Ligand SMILES: Nc1ncnc2c1ncn2[C@@H]1O[C@H](COP(=O)(O)OP(=O)(O)O)[C@@H](O)[C@H]1O
Ligand SMILES: Nc1ncnc2c1ncn2[C@@H]1O[C@H](COP(=O)(O)OP(=O)(O)O)[C@@H](O)[C@H]1O
Ligand SMILES: [Mg+2]
Ligand SMILES: [Mg+2]
């Protein structure tokens with residue numbers, strides 16, 4: 129790969145074309161045809177610049193990090209080394225689950241620049257599909273596969289301790305992104321912060337109640353500690369419905385710049401929590417002739433299937449690789465069906481509770497924290513939006529406190545039904 | 549510091565003297581007087597060589613790692629880089645708790661060689677004092693202070709995330725020592741292993757029962773995962789009673805070569821578990837005129853005081869530093885006495901259960917695993933020894949399974965009384 133000798137943002141088309149021309153891994157994708165090149169910045173994202181580059185004979189996406197948080201401006205610095213960790217994770221997860229991770233064509237560390245497969249239309253961001261009320265029949269199958277493969281195979285169920293600690297150490301370098309999560313997910317919503325906002329005045333007292341709920345603070349402390357201390361697997365770190373692009377038969381996970389060795393439940397919870405947010409936002413999108421009732425049922429079914437398929441796939445991987453390189457459960461010790469089932473059941477139960485906890489934290493922060501979700505933001509009527517948000521918030525608070533009482537995802541789905 | 553250009557064991561006195569002469573940090577301690585130098589190898593330890601060097605005007609200890617496990621021979625290779633991590637930990641813990649950690653004078657990474665304070669007589673290894681039936685009135689006070697300072701101040705209660713992840717990454721390099729612990733503490737005792745041994749034939753069926761106890765295996769899996777995944781604090785990693793040297797008024801912790809960022813309960817459990825082993829071995833040392841009854845009471849009191857003082861000191865540090873650099877519990881969130889007490893109570897309860905779990909694992913491995921303890925080994929009569937060991941083993945098995953039911957250390961002490 130050619131590499132730039134110093135960092136500069138490729139915000140200008142001619143700079144971009146110069147860069148592509150001098151980068152064989154990218155110019156070859158375009159078959160060296162640079163006339164009629166279409167370069168479009170599409171970064172609806174919060175942090176980085178994303179350019180779609182389409183030529184007559186090929187295409188790709190260029191993602192470039194800048195040394196601050198894009199949506200906050202230069203006053204919120206953030207290392208552009210995040211691109212390095214994003215590429216590490218794209219490659220590792222892509223290796224483990226190639227069907228659901230876009231291929232990386234090029235990485236330039238100096239430029240904090242990634243070249244990757246363009247997920248061409250009709251791929252759209254899942255969150256937008258959920259707002260539009262589109263069903264994705266393969267979504268649960270695909271996302272459960274992605275999570276099972278990436279989480280199982282980067283955990284000590286698959287790694288030797290030696291491989292694990294080497295990888296853990298490397299991803300400790302992504303500390304700035306971890307700190308951002310600590311702040312916006314586990315801290316700011318529970319204190320007065322200039323960054324917090326909510327649908328005011330409707331949720332003023334709800335936001336205050338979150339800041340004054342000692343039992344909620346007790347639970348979020350446990351979750352935060354787990355996030356900071358527990359190197360269980362290489363997690364995506366930002367697995368909301370805005371990090372997934374979909375068509376009717378393709379599901380692609382993008383944007384793992386927050387990746388590090390953390391608790392598996394953080395990914396599963398982020399994803400399921402965002403599906404629950406999508407569910408609670410549906411009433412705000414209902415209109416004459418489309419009350420979204422059927423769609424809400426599909427979301428609930430998808431939530432249930434996602435966990436249930438994940439669990440089946442994860443345990444299947446465990447059984448398949450139980451004599452493999454993983455050093456957590458040695459076959460000479462876990463040497464009979466009864467004990468294997470005992471430990472698997474406990475592992476999955478613990479992971480389920482963790483996922484519910486992290487999921488609830490991710491929901492709460494999207495309603496009273498700094499970054500909200502389009503699912504709610506696109507509900508124009510503030511009072512209607514606040515009603516949807518309040519139901520989601522109350523459900524999330526209950527889930528965080530009572531998560532240990534839920535025995536199955538079906539019970540969670542039942543509880544969602546009860547409050548809406 | 550002068551440093552050798554390549555590794556060689558200083559097993560020969562003349563090599564040692566040459567090395568000292570060319571190392572200002574050490575020769576200056578001797579005031580450059582090398583005649584009448586007394587060099588004695590005293591490594592009763594399992595892994596390394598330890599030399600006491602005493603001259604007419606000064607003294608120190610030289611500890612040198614060799615590239616294998618000393619007690620197993622060259623067939624069990626083990627990186628000599630462990631000396632590097634031992635020094636890192638001696639310095640960090642020594643900085644945090646200078647009263648209870650010997651000063652480091654010199655480190656030579658190429659030579660895997662540490663020069664440190666000679667803990668002169670009457671310092672003896674605590675384990676030997678416990679076997680001899682000697683009371684140490686300040687022991688609980690000192691060890692609780694050491695554990696509170698070193699564990700609190702290397703945790704996220706004191707560290708920023710940035711400092712924590714940097715340190716965690718560095719200590720991931722001590723992976724070979726972590727793997728050794730995984731093997732000998734969490735794995736070998738629960739499977740058939742050429743290294744395991746026990747007082748045979750008396751404990752044959754007890755050892756077999758450990759290998760066939762599915763519920764014990766379920767618990768030890770949870771503990772092993774916590775050991776491998778949870779970077780809670782810079783732990784000593786081998787804090788048994790053979791890593792503590794004592795007099796009536798001095799308590800010094802040596803030998804942290806297994807140090808890494810792991811669960812605090814592993815240190816607390818190692819130490820308390822080894823005190824419990826000392827307790828159960830006392831009947832084997834009883835003789836005419838000294839039934840050890842009074843001494844057993846002192847051990848039980850010491851166990852209780854160790855935890856209770858640790859808890860008081862740890863919470864006091866927390867309260868003192870609650871507005872400090874630690875990022876786990878931000879003062880703006882944990883901003884009232886009620887919530888602070890809630891989170892502290894939960895933290896200490898969790899730590900207590902972890903400590904009991906790890907303590908029981910450390911006990912079990914000393915009875916049916918590879919490395920035993922002198923407390924039992926010095927009981928000559930095999931049948932008597934087996935009786936002591938069996939009581940300790942049964943207690944440890946119960947503790948591992950039932951640890952969540954114990955509310956206080958007094959209840960644990962009560963349970964010890966009941967089985968002996
Ligand atoms: N490989 C890709 N193919 C097509 N569109 C993409 C691709 N990667 C990103 N995008 C578009 O760019 C947006 C922002 O990308 P993302 O990686 O989420 O950036 P950020 O880190 O700033 O959130 C996505 O929401 C999506 O619309
Ligand atoms: N600083 C010291 N002062 C006095 N004696 C020491 C010192 N360090 C070690 N020793 C003696 O050497 C023995 C082995 O030391 P240790 O550090 O435990 O080595 P190992 O890592 O091989 O177990 C100790 O049990 C103690 O008797
Ligand atoms: Mg994004
Ligand atoms: Mg992103």
Ligand SMILES: [Mg+2]
Nearest residue numbers: 593594790803
């Ligand atoms: Mg030792």
Ligand SMILES: [Mg+2]
Nearest residue numbers: 786788818910
């Ligand atoms: Mg021990």
Ligand SMILES: [Mg+2]
Nearest residue numbers: 593595803805
């Ligand atoms: Mg040692």
